[in-house]
Amino acid sequence: MTEVTTPLWEVFIRARNGLSHKHAGSIHAADSEMALQAARDVYTRRGEGQSVWVVRSSDIVASDPVDKDMMFEPTATKIYRHPTFYEIPDEVGNM
Amino acid sequence: MYSQGLIGADGATEEDEAFLQAFQKRIDAELKIEPNDPMPEGYRKTLVRQMSQHAHSEIIGMQPEGNWITRAPTLRRKAALLAKIQDEGGHGLYLYSASETLGVSREELTDQLLSGAAKYSSIFNYPALTWADIGAIGWLVDGAAIMNQIALCRCSYGPYARAMIRICKEESFHQRQGYEIMIALCNGSDEQKELAQDALNRFWWPSLMMFGPSEGDSVHSSQSMAWKIKRFSNDDLRDKFINATVPQAEYLGLSVPDPDLRWNEQTKSYDHGDIDWEEFWRVVKGDGPCNRERMKNRRRVHREGAWVREAALAHAQKREERKQTSRMAAE
Ligand SMILES: [Fe+2]
Numbered sequence: 001m002t003e004v005t006t007p008l009w010e011v012f013i014r015a016r017n018g019l020s021h022k023h024a025g026s027i028h029a030a031d032s033e034m035a036l037q038a039a040r041d042v043y044t045r046r047g048e049g050q051s052v053w054v055v056r057s058s059d060i061v062a063s064d065p066v067d068k069d070m071m072f073e074p075t076a077t078k079i080y081r082h083p084t085f086y087e088i089p090d091e092v093g094n095m
Numbered sequence: 096m097y098s099q100g101l102i103g104a105d106g107a108t109e110e111d112e113a114f115l116q117a118f119q120k121r122i123d124a125e126l127k128i129e130p131n132d133p134m135p136e137g138y139r140k141t142l143v144r145q146m147s148q149h150a151h152s153e154i155i156g157m158q159p160e161g162n163w164i165t166r167a168p169t170l171r172r173k174a175a176l177l178a179k180i181q182d183e184g185g186h187g188l189y190l191y192s193a194s195e196t197l198g199v200s201r202e203e204l205t206d207q208l209l210s211g212a213a214k215y216s217s218i219f220n221y222p223a224l225t226w227a228d229i230g231a232i233g234w235l236v237d238g239a240a241i242m243n244q245i246a247l248c249r250c251s252y253g254p255y256a257r258a259m260i261r262i263c264k265e266e267s268f269h270q271r272q273g274y275e276i277m278i279a280l281c282n283g284s285d286e287q288k289e290l291a292q293d294a295l296n297r298f299w300w301p302s303l304m305m306f307g308p309s310e311g312d313s314v315h316s317s318q319s320m321a322w323k324i325k326r327f328s329n330d331d332l333r334d335k336f337i338n339a340t341v342p343q344a345e346y347l348g349l350s351v352p353d354p355d356l357r358w359n360e361q362t363k364s365y366d367h368g369d370i371d372w373e374e375f376w377r378v379v380k381g382d383g384p385c386n387r388e389r390m391k392n393r394r395r396v397h398r399e400g401a402w403v404r405e406a407a408l409a410h411a412q413k414r415e416e417r418k419q420t421s422r423m424a425a426e
C-alpha cells in the first residue's frame with residue numbers, strides 16, 4: 001500500500017464558450033498536469049467540455065453551513081432589492 | 096453499472112431526538128443534504144457503505160466484460176465494449192469521490208475492497224463465458240442497474256444524487272449496445288440463437304438478485320426510506336425490471352427461464368418464481384464462481400500499479416522543489 005496519499009482536485013468544466021465553468025466533481029492526481037488529464041478522461045468522455053479547470057481541493061475556502069443563517073439570511077428580508085417590490089402603473093408598459 | 100440493494104446496512108445512530116427531528120424535517124421538505132451539513136452518524140455511515148459498495152461494483156464490474164475486449168467479433172463491437180467498460184471505470188471514480196465528501200479517504204476505500212471488508216454487487220462473480228454473455232450483461236445487468244440508479248437520482252444526499260444523474264445519462268447506451276448484440280444473435284443461425292438463450296438462462300436469476308432480498312419489515316431499510324437514501328423497496332424495483340424486461344425477451348423470441356412467470360391482471364405486473372437467496376448469500380460471502388479470481392485480479396493490478404503511483408508522486412514533489420529553488424534564486 002502506498003503511504004503518501006494522492007492529492008484531491010476539484011474539476012470545473014466549461015460546456016461551451018459563453019457559459020461559465022461549472023463544478024463537475026473531483027479526481028485524484030499527483031500533480032496539475034496529471035489532474036488535467038484525469039479530469040478530461042473522467043468528466044469529458046462525451047463532448048461535455050471546451051475547457052477544464054482543476055483546483056487543489058485543499059486550496060478551496062468554503063463557508064461553514066453552521067454560519068448559513070448569519071451569512072445569507074439578511075438578504076432574504078431585503079425585498080426592496082428585487083424589481084417586483086416597486087409598483088409601476090400598467091400604462092407605462094414593460095420596465 | 097451497477098448498484099445493488101445495500102448489503103448489510105447499519106443505520107444505527109445516537110443523536111438526540113431534537114437533532115434527529117430537525118434533520119428529518121429537512122429531508123421531508125425534500126431539501127438535499129450537502130457534505131458539510133450536520134447529519135446523523137447513521138445517515139453518514141449508511142451512505143458511505145452504500146456509495147462505496149456501489150463504487151466497488153463499478154470497478155469489479157469491468158472484469159467480466161474486459162475479458163471479451165480482445166475477442167469482440169467486429170471492430171464496431173470492440174469500440175463499443177471498450178467505451179462501455181471505460182464508462183464503468185468512470186462511474187467508479189464519480190462514486191468514490193462522492194463517498195469521499197463524507198470524510199473517508201480513497202485509500203481507506205481501496206483498502207476495504209482489497210482486504211475483502213467491503214462488498215460489491217454479487218452479479219460480477221459470475222463469468223462471461225460466451226460473446227452472448229456480453230449481450231446479456233448489457234441488456235440485463237445494466238438494465239437492472241439502471242432501474243436502481245434512476246431511483247437513486249432523487250437520493251437525499253446531494254453528491255450521490257448528482258453522481259447518479261451523470262451515471263444514468265451514460266448507462267442507456269450500455270443497455271442498448273447489449274440488447275443490440277442479443278438482436279443480432281437472435282436473428283442469426285440456430286447456434287447463435289442458442290447462445291443467446293443460454294446467456295439469458297444464466298443471467299436472468301442473478302440479475303433479479305441484484306435488487307437485493309425482500310426487505311420485509313427490516314428496520315434498516317425503513318430507516319433508509321425515511322432518510323430518502325432509497326425511495327423504493329427492493330421488491331418494487333425488481334418488479335419494475337421484470338415488467339420492462341419480459342416483453343424485450345419476447346421480442347427476441349427468447350424464453351425467460353422461470354416456469355412460474357405469469358402476468359397478473361389484478362396487479363398489472365408479472366408474478367415470478369422463488370429466487371434462490373441461498374445462492375445469493377453464498378456468492379456475496381465469497382463462494383460464487385469467480386469471487387476469488389475477481390479479487391485476485393484487483394489486488395494484482397493494485398500491486399502492479401504501486402510503482403506508478405509512487406513515481407508520479409515523486410515526480411510531482413521533485414518539480415515542486417525545483418520550482419521553489421528557482422523562485423528563491425530569483426528573489
Ligand atoms: Fe456503471
Ligand SMILES: [Fe+2]
Nearest residue numbers: 096237266269
Ligand atoms: Fe453500465
